[in-house]
Amino acid sequence: MAPTDLDDLIHLPGPLTEDAVLRALQARFAANHHYTNIGPILLSLNPFNDVGNPLTLSSTRGIPLNPKLVRVVQDAVRQQSETGYPQAIILSGGSGSGKTYTSMLLLRQLFHVAGGGPETDAFKHLAAAFTVLRSLGSAKTNTNAESSRIGHFIEVQVTDGALYRTKIHCYFLNQTRVVRPAKNEKNYHIFYQMLAGLSPDERMKLNLDNYSIHNLNYLRHGDTCQDEAEDAARFQSWKACLGVLGIPFMDVVRVLAAILLLGNVTFVDKQGAPATEVAVEGDAELAAVASLLGVPVGALCRGLTIRTHNVRGQLIKSVCDANMSNMTRDSLAKALYCRTVATIVRRANSLKRLGSTSGTLSSDSNESVHNQAEVASQHASTVGTAGSKSSKSMAALNNAVRHATDGFIGILDMFGFEDPQPSQLEHLCINLCSETMQHFYNTHIFKSSIESCREEGIRSDVEVDYLDNVPCIDLVSSLRTGLLSMLDVECTVRGTVESYIQKVKVQHKSNSRLYEPRPLEARTFGIHHYAGRVVYDASDFLDTNRDVVPDDLVAVFHKHSSNFGFATHLFGSELKALFARDTAPRGLSFRISPTSHTDLQNGDEPVSTLTQDFHTRLDNLLRTLVHAKPHFVRCVRTNWCEAVAQFERAAVMQQFRSLQVLETVNLMAGGFPHRFRFKVFNARYRLLAPFKRLRRSDDRVLEDSHTILQSFALAQQSDQAKESSACSTSSVSTSWATGKRHIFLSEGARQQLEEMRNSKRHDSAVLIQSTWRGWHLRMRWPALRRTLEMQLANCVTKNNAGTASRPRPQPIAGTPPPDAAEKCDHKMIQQTCSLFGLDLERPPPVPPSRSYTVTGNTKLGYPQTRLMKMAFPEDGGVDNVVLPKGESVVVVGASHRRGHLVVEHSNCTLHVPFQYLELKATQQQRGVSI
Numbered sequence: 001m002a003p004t005d006l007d008d009l010i011h012l013p014g015p016l017t018e019d020a021v022l023r024a025l026q027a028r029f030a031a032n033h034h035y036t037n038i039g040p041i042l043l044s045l046n047p048f049n050d051v052g053n054p055l056t057l058s059s060t061r062g063i064p065l066n067p068k069l070v071r072v073v074q075d076a077v078r079q080q081s082e083t084g085y086p087q088a089i090i091l092s093g094g095s096g097s098g099k100t101y102t103s104m105l106l107l108r109q110l111f112h113v114a115g116g117g118p119e120t121d122a123f124k125h126l127a128a129a130f131t132v133l134r135s136l137g138s139a140k141t142n143t144n145a146e147s148s149r150i151g152h153f154i155e156v157q158v159t160d161g162a163l164y165r166t167k168i169h170c171y172f173l174n175q176t177r178v179v180r181p182a183k184n185e186k187n188y189h190i191f192y193q194m195l196a197g198l199s200p201d202e203r204m205k206l207n208l209d210n211y212s213i214h215n216l217n218y219l220r221h222g223d224t225c226q227d228e229a230e231d232a233a234r235f236q237s238w239k240a241c242l243g244v245l246g247i248p249f250m251d252v253v254r255v256l257a258a259i260l261l262l263g264n265v266t267f268v269d270k271q272g273a274p275a276t277e278v279a280v281e282g283d284a285e286l287a288a289v290a291s292l293l294g295v296p297v298g299a300l301c302r303g304l305t306i307r308t309h310n311v312r313g314q315l316i317k318s319v320c321d322a323n324m325s326n327m328t329r330d331s332l333a334k335a336l337y338c339r340t341v342a343t344i345v346r347r348a349n350s351l352k353r354l355g356s357t358s359g360t361l362s363s364d365s366n367e368s369v370h371n372q373a374e375v376a377s378q379h380a381s382t383v384g385t386a387g388s389k390s391s392k393s394m395a396a397l398n399n400a401v402r403h404a405t406d407g408f409i410g411i412l413d414m415f416g417f418e419d420p421q422p423s424q425l426e427h428l429c430i431n432l433c434s435e436t437m438q439h440f441y442n443t444h445i446f447k448s449s450i451e452s453c454r455e456e457g458i459r460s461d462v463e464v465d466y467l468d469n470v471p472c473i474d475l476v477s478s479l480r481t482g483l484l485s486m487l488d489v490e491c492t493v494r495g496t497v498e499s500y501i502q503k504v505k506v507q508h509k510s511n512s513r514l515y516e517p518r519p520l521e522a523r524t525f526g527i528h529h530y531a532g533r534v535v536y537d538a539s540d541f542l543d544t545n546r547d548v549v550p551d552d553l554v555a556v557f558h559k560h561s562s563n564f565g566f567a568t569h570l571f572g573s574e575l576k577a578l579f580a581r582d583t584a585p586r587g588l589s590f591r592i593s594p595t596s597h598t599d600l601q602n603g604d605e606p607v608s609t610l611t612q613d614f615h616t617r618l619d620n621l622l623r624t625l626v627h628a629k630p631h632f633v634r635c636v637r638t639n640w641c642e643a644v645a646q647f648e649r650a651a652v653m654q655q656f657r658s659l660q661v662l663e664t665v666n667l668m669a670g671g672f673p674h675r676f677r678f679k680v681f682n683a684r685y686r687l688l689a690p691f692k693r694l695r696r697s698d699d700r701v702l703e704d705s706h707t708i709l710q711s712f713a714l715a716q717q718s719d720q721a722k723e724s725s726a727c728s729t730s731s732v733s734t735s736w737a738t739g740k741r742h743i744f745l746s747e748g749a750r751q752q753l754e755e756m757r758n759s760k761r762h763d764s765a766v767l768i769q770s771t772w773r774g775w776h777l778r779m780r781w782p783a784l785r786r787t788l789e790m791q792l793a794n795c796v797t798k799n800n801a802g803t804a805s806r807p808r809p810q811p812i813a814g815t816p817p818p819d820a821a822e823k824c825d826h827k828m829i830q831q832t833c834s835l836f837g838l839d840l841e842r843p844p845p846v847p848p849s850r851s852y853t854v855t856g857n858t859k860l861g862y863p864q865t866r867l868m869k870m871a872f873p874e875d876g877g878v879d880n881v882v883l884p885k886g887e888s889v890v891v892v893g894a895s896h897r898r899g900h901l902v903v904e905h906s907n908c909t910l911h912v913p914f915q916y917l918e919l920k921a922t923q924q925q926r927g928v929s930i
């Protein structure tokens, strides 16, 4: 087999080595095959030939979908429908490896299969939400010009076979970027798009008429290159999409403009003045920010520079120094930004049931809806027989129904692993997330299969040695001694960065995952991650982790002093908690990121830190994922510089090692990566065994499993005999093993079983369909034949009269050409004919003419009296017998000529086409009702 045809790496011939895998993939890449399977896992290579795509649902419209991506979606939809279990398509890989690109294609396909396609309101709504969120949540980084800085999980809920609703869960927004984009990187795309796309009038209203990327502090310190035309176009579609979501455009841009202008407000310590005063540089900008946020400028200035302290119950006010004031200003900018994003996500998710506009599952999945009900009823019946109390079984039934119908299909596109210089606390969180996803993959693919083989005494031919990244996750996030927990403690005791680093080094001095980078610096440490080493600069760790805005500042947005409802709404929960008591402000600190109202009721301290919050979100995500069936898509970038179609072996190899591609190929080709409970195995594959040999009772499941496997082995032997001449060199195992509770299957065996199952189901479907079609056609044949004869007779008459020749039969308009795959196989036709005793060579016999006619709901026998609708024959007739128009004639029966009736008139017998004769209901001609 040519390497380019090798679409599953488990069939790689010869010894499985890193070099062989790389060579095969490079050959496929050169032939434009960017997707390759490793059993059920999909490996995607990013060719970078669409850099510059805004990566929204709309911008990926014209991209042809690879069949392998279609398969991933179809599998997820089918499995969700068959089992009722939620499904999660998990995309992983480093930054720039193509996760977002692929997730957009998958989401489009998911709508195509389960959501009624791109014309539904649900799709348009989600597409609009994505366009809005992409601009707000993506930015140019050193490695990716369209890097997602929000991790998201898109949940598509499917109920009763129809898409019920979509939900976007966003995890963690990189806040520091809003106020301090790293060197050569950019702030969030929306700011650049806004500056390029606002009309002069809008710019004036937003006080931005004299500003550009080059004089706005939050933008000018990063990369300032811009494609204005492109940004302006993106801004127009962003604006339109806000409208689709029903979010007032002016409200959002007022906040964004205020953030940009806040960056130009700088507090400096007054020279020679008492330490209690700071001066403002950028009064005009401060006034503009206040007017944009609808608050008095004095109140805003006080909110930024004055802090209330609660000293043993006594409230004391103090003036902050310039440094503190500038930090508060940055906190406000971050809070405004991430709360605006959160509000938009909430708004996008608030669409309730999608009503008539939602699509239904395609025919492939309709069958599955039926299966869901079956699964539910199976749950119910088991519970019903076992449970004693009816209420219990009712609850179980409800649960089962909910379980069967409330599943979702999710697409997870989290941030990719990255190593910017310097790496900050938020990068540590992003890399922890990446580590956690890698651990999830390891557990699902390697750990669970290796451990269950060991538990049930199954020996596999290959020993898979994978790298477990638990030590690294423990180092960062273990409950007491993890770096993040220690950081929380340091924030509580008001420690310093140096003391924090010192404590970390002492605590983890023997941990090989932690290392000291060279040259030695007091504020840095290095971590050996699964995807490489990263040096972190902890200078801002404590402040970033505290993540607070003082209540003095939040209080400014209370509706008493603010006339801009949107800004008040952004701090809604905090304002409610703050003004629930008489004194406000009273020295509280709130989180920069939005906090729920319930969390705020717990006391006067901020409920969590940035890293605790991140942890909680990650935990929630994992809780969702462990209940779902995962479908992994592993993304790999083919070079580090976003060059089109360039396969750099070193870059790919590095990612292969971190993603453990070779280990995965080894396991899939030679191990037992799949296991089924006996009952589940039987339910899925029993159609492969002879029906009569199966016991189909609960206590004989093992016996039935063996029977099925025997049939499978026989089929394998006959296949092998056929293929022996092909002399395949693939080393893929097609073996299985029976354990104590499970049947263990190699990937090769699973693929063969699935192939046989599909072909059996296909053959059976063809048999049923052809049988039914045969029966149906025979039932219609008499009428069909009469019509055809009539048409023939008419044509012949016209031909004889020298008029137009018989027209060629035309295809029925709109009928697609027959699909080759749908053609009945000849063997099947033979089987059907022999089943019904039909002769293959001759058409079915034409049934005799009926001895009655049907009018309305009445059967009327012969003879009948009818009226001539027009003269017959029109040309005078052979014996000069003419039936004039309006003449009453006696019809004695149906003619042997199709479509004609026999009329007795003046001792002559005439065969008259029935359209010449009108049936008149008379007293004498009463028929039988049918």
Ligand SMILES: Nc1ncnc2c1ncn2[C@@H]1O[C@H](COP(=O)(O)OP(=O)(O)OP(=O)(O)O)[C@@H](O)[C@H]1O
Binding pocket: 034, 045, 046, 047, 048, 049, 050, 051, 052, 053, 055, 093, 094, 095, 096, 097, 098, 099, 100, 101, 102, 144, 145, 146, 147, 148, 149, 414, 415, 416, 417, 635
């Ligand atoms: N299959 C593909 N074909 C063509 N271009 C692609 C493909 N996949 C990705 N790209 C391009 O590569 C770049 C990086 O892709 P993308 O942003 O999806 O990566 P990512 O893994 O989501 O990165 P991050 O984790 O930083 O968000 C984008 O410019 C995208 O247009």
